[in-house]
Amino acid sequence: MAIVFKEVNxxxxxKTPNAFQLLKNVSFRLxxxxxxxxxxxxxxxxxxxxxxxxxLLKPSSGQVIVGDQIISSKTSEKDLADLxxxxxxxxxxxxxxxxxxxxxxxxxxxxxxFGQTKPSAEQIAKKTLEMLGFDMTLLNQSPINxxxxxxxxxxxAGVLATEPQILLLDEPxxxxxxxxAKRVMILFKKLQQEKHLTILMATHDMDAAAEFADQILxxxxxxxxxxAAPKDMFxxxxxxxxxxxxxxxxxxxxxxxxxxxxxxNQKLPISEKELISFLQRALSQDPSGKETTPHA
Amino acid sequence: MPDFIFGQFMPGKSxxxxxxxxxxxxxxxLIVALDLLTTSWLWLFLFLLISLLSxxxxxxxxxxxxxxxxxxxxxxxxxxxxxxxxxRGGQVxxxxxFLQLTQMGLQTGVIFxxxxxxxxxxxxxxxxxxxxxxxxxxxxxxxSPLKILKLPVDDITLTLSIALRFVPTMIATFSSILDxxxxxxAVFNRGSLLHRMKMYIPVxxxxxxxxxxxxEDLAAAMIMRGYTDGRQRxxxxxxxxxxxxxxxxxxxxxxxxxxxxxx
Ligand SMILES: Nc1ncnc2c1ncn2[C@@H]1O[C@H](COP(=O)(O)OP(=O)(O)OP(=O)(O)O)[C@@H](O)[C@H]1O
Ligand SMILES: [Mg+2]
Numbered sequence: 162m163a164i165v166f167k168e169v170n171x172x173x174x175x176k177t178p179n180a181f182q183l184l185k186n187v188s189f190r191l192x193x194x195x196x197x198x199x200x201x202x203x204x205x206x207x208x209x210x211x212x213x214x215x216x217l218l219k220p221s222s223g224q225v226i227v228g229d230q231i232i233s234s235k236t237s238e239k240d241l242a243d244l245x246x247x248x249x250x251x252x253x254x255x256x257x258x259x260x261x262x263x264x265x266x267x268x269x270x271x272x273x274x275f276g277q278t279k280p281s282a283e284q285i286a287k288k289t290l291e292m293l294g295f296d297m298t299l300l301n302q303s304p305i306n307x308x309x310x311x312x313x314x315x316x317x318a319g320v321l322a323t324e325p326q327i328l329l330l331d332e333p334x335x336x337x338x339x340x341x342a343k344r345v346m347i348l349f350k351k352l353q354q355e356k357h358l359t360i361l362m363a364t365h366d367m368d369a370a371a372e373f374a375d376q377i378l379x380x381x382x383x384x385x386x387x388x389a390a391p392k393d394m395f396x397x398x399x400x401x402x403x404x405x406x407x408x409x410x411x412x413x414x415x416x417x418x419x420x421x422x423x424x425x426n427q428k429l430p431i432s433e434k435e436l437i438s439f440l441q442r443a444l445s446q447d448p449s450g451k452e453t454t455p456h457a
Numbered sequence: 458m459p460d461f462i463f464g465q466f467m468p469g470k471s472x473x474x475x476x477x478x479x480x481x482x483x484x485x486x487l488i489v490a491l492d493l494l495t496t497s498w499l500w501l502f503l504f505l506l507i508s509l510l511s512x513x514x515x516x517x518x519x520x521x522x523x524x525x526x527x528x529x530x531x532x533x534x535x536x537x538x539x540x541x542x543x544x545r546g547g548q549v550x551x552x553x554x555f556l557q558l559t560q561m562g563l564q565t566g567v568i569f570x571x572x573x574x575x576x577x578x579x580x581x582x583x584x585x586x587x588x589x590x591x592x593x594x595x596x597x598x599x600x601s602p603l604k605i606l607k608l609p610v611d612d613i614t615l616t617l618s619i620a621l622r623f624v625p626t627m628i629a630t631f632s633s634i635l636d637x638x639x640x641x642x643a644v645f646n647r648g649s650l651l652h653r654m655k656m657y658i659p660v661x662x663x664x665x666x667x668x669x670x671x672x673e674d675l676a677a678a679m680i681m682r683g684y685t686d687g688r689q690r691x692x693x694x695x696x697x698x699x700x701x702x703x704x705x706x707x708x709x710x711x712x713x714x715x716x717x718x719x720x
Contacts, residue, residue, distance in 0.1 A: 217636045242644060250640035257630070258637035260662040270659065274642030305666065323641060 162228035162247060162326045162359055164191040164214060169223035171209060183209045184220075185383045191361065191376070196353045198370035198391075199363040200406065201380030207363035208253065210380065211329045214361065215248040216241035227327065246275050249325030253332050255316035259304035264290070264315050267304055271323035282322075289322040290315070294344065310341050317345065321352075328352065330362040334369065346373055371395060371409040371431040381405045395431045411436040418443070465625075467585045472701075473515035478591035479598055480702040485583045487709055489576045491716055500716060501571045508578040515586045526581055533573040541566025593618030594696055623671070630667055634660050 171184035183206050191197050199207050212218040213225050216232055225232040230244050252258065261267035268286035273279060291297065295314050299307060304315055317333070330349065334342035350373050352358045361378075364370055370377060370391060377394045379386045386405060387394065398416070400406040408416070412429050415436060419425045424443040430436040468474075473481070492504045512522055523530070546561035584592075597614035604610050638659045639645075645656050 212636070215640055217639060238646065242642070245640055245642055248640070250637070252633065252637045252640075255637065257663055257667055258634055258641075258659075260638075260659045270638075270643075271641035274644070319641060 163193045163226075164327065164359060164361065165189075165224075165226040166210075166213075167224040167226070169213065169220045169225060171213065171218060172221045183383050184213075186223075187383075187385045188223075189378060189385060189388050191359060194353065194357045194359055195376055196350065196360045196374050197362070197376045197378055198374035199361055199378045199380065200365075200367070200370060201386075202405070203365075204382075205380040206383040207380055208331055209383075211250065211331055211361065211363060214327065214329055215245050215250050217250075246323070247325055248327045248329060249320040249323055250329045251317055251320045251331060251333050253335065255320070256304075256309065256312035258319070259312060259316060262303060263301045264295075264304050264307070265300045267315060268318045268322050271319055275323055285324070286318065286322050289318045293318050293321070293348065309336065310338055313337060314341070314345075325358070327359045327361070330360065330364075332364055333362065334364075334366060349373065365407075367395075367407050367409040367412075371412070379406055391431055392428075396429055415439055465585065466588055467517070468588070469516060469586070471514060471516040471586070473511055473582060474586045475701075476705065477696055477698050477702045478587045478595040479696065479698070480705055481583050481587060482595050482599075484705065484709070485579045487713075488579045491713065492572050492575050495716060495720070496568060497719065500719075501568065501575075505571055505575045505578075508575050508582065511579065511582045515582055517582070517585060522581070522585075526577060529577055530574065533570060533577065537566045537570035537573075540569050589621035589624070590618060590694060591696065593621055594692065594694070598696070619675070623668075626671075627664070627668060631660065631664055634663050634667075 166187050166189050169184055169187045170182065173181045173183050187210065199210065201207050209218065213220060213232070214227060216236065219232060219234050219236055221234060223233070227244060228247065230240070232241075232244070259267050261270060265283055265286055268290060269277075269279070269282040272282035272285050277285065287297075287300070290300070293314050295318060296311065299311065304312060307315060313336075320328075328349070333349070334345060337345065346369055349360055349362070353360050362370075362374070374391055376388065377391055378388050379394065379400070386400070387397070394406070395408055395412050397406060401408055409431050411433055412431055415430050418440070419427075422443060424446065427439065427442065430439040488504055488508060492501065495501065512519060541562050542556055542558065544562040544565040545557065545559055547564075548560045549557055550560060550563065551558040587595075593614050596617060597610065600608075600610045600614065635645075643656055643659060645653065647653075648656075
């Protein structure tokens with residue numbers, strides 16, 4: 162399902178004296194089946210933007226269009242139920258939402274709400290947990306007794322079990338151990354590629370954005386600054402300089418390297434693979450700028 | 458939560474904000490108490506006027522203020538209507554089936570409404586203009602004589618101020634859990650009352666767990682920093698009783714006297 166924002170404005174507590182505009186004239190379009198990273202400094206409005214896509218917040222003005230459903234300030238709560246069936250939302254620190262006596266029951270909560278019978282909801286729950294590589298001996302444990310990483314996986318399963326077509330992720334790997342984080346990111350990519358999910362992920366992890374996203378939205382103080390593919394976005398040294406954008410590790414490294422060696426007139430790498438060829442080309446060049454070996 | 462202002466604090470600068478919290482609390486209690494003592498229309502309206510005036514003096518937006526308390530106003534109104542219909546006595550003005558509107562009932566209902574509206578407005582202005590820290594300091598001040606009775610006043614007020622401090626945090630946690638469960642298809646405004654109450658389990662259970670965890674963490678952090686008990690605690694923020702406060706207090710004297718004379 163495609164996601165379209167049309168001149169969306171959102172003010173917090175719009176009818177009170179401390180009204181505060183959190184989204185300012187935001188417009189963009191995300192194609193069906195795309196994987197987009199939502200970047201921006203803390204407080205730039207990423208979470209606020211995500212909440213518009215499943216109707217937790219409604220625009221003060223403008224429209225949000227998800228699939229063929231239009232959400233405006235007038236949309237009723239009833240119409241949003243259908244929308245939420247199609248949109249899964251993994252909140253920041255989602256483990257706080259675990260409530261049921263057992264992991265299995267907690268994961269089955271979503272599918273049950275969306276109309277599955279109890280047995281089939283539990284079936285889906287098991288399948289989802291298995292797919293996430295969750296330790297299945299813990300299925301009937303209370304979620305409280307799990308470790309932080311296991312809790313995160315259980316919460317993630319709770320969202321994926323609703324079998325959404327759009328997946329909203331709010332810093333999904335923050336606080337996870339590196340190997341679990343990697344595994345979870347690869348899983349998201351797989352869901353996009355194999356199940357054709359449309360994914361929008363708010364993140365501070367530039368490496369993950371560079372590696373997994375095919376497109377980046379950059380926010381600053383409630384405004385959309387730029388929409389571009391990672392390879393183009395991370396060339397924007399001016400935005401980096403203004404501290405609106407941060408860079409992947411490899412890109413930062415390449416910039417430092419270039420500054421030391423004077424080797425600047427080349428596209429910056431955003432992956433390890435690109436970094437290697439960047440260095441090969443740089444090293445094969447003598448200081449005068451002439452190539453000494455013909456291949457890169 | 459946006460339409461619910463009772464118990465929130467709105468920082469700001471105004472005549473009311475700047476009054477000493479002790480003064481404000483006494484004034485609120487006086488309004489409420491005197492309002493209960495009198496049945497004269499003149500006084501009842503006067504006190505309502507004073508509390509309404511305090512909204513202006515606190516530079517609060519009237520529209521915002523009444524949107525925030527309309528739920529309570531509605532509840533008071535409903536109770537007043539019940540009073541109105543069920544207190545008997547005096548001349549019958551109107552009757553319909555077993556319902557009877559009597560002069561006595563009308564009077565009781567209206568007085569009830571005025572009294573509670575006044576109290577609600579005064580209390581809300583107090584809470585909106587007084588920081589949680591000032592509130593707990595105020596309570597500590599008024600409770601401190603009880604130390605003679607070996608009551609652990611310091612511990613009580615420290616506990617209270619921590620509790621007040623965590624109200625906004627709990628509200629934030631509550632709404633984020635609510636959002637998360639809504640996203641998983643929980644619907645809170647449908648079905649029977651029992652069903653609706655059941656739907657709140659997925660919200661209340663994690664909220665409760667969270668709070669317990671937070672409390673444990675806080676306790677651990679306090680112990681690590683050498684906290685032993687609340688005694689001999691010095692305060693970073695000291696309350697200042699100023700001349701205006703004395704004047705406000707003094708202004709109450711003639712009001713109290715007049716009220717008792719005219720009774
Ligand atoms: N309930 C609220 N009340 C008041 N202000 C809010 C509320 N929710 C968000 N804000 C404000 O809105 C702005 C954007 O918040 P948002 O949570 O969308 O930022 P973010 O980009 O997700 O930040 P982070 O990276 O830290 O998660 C912030 O300045 C925040 O203070
Ligand atoms: Mg956020």
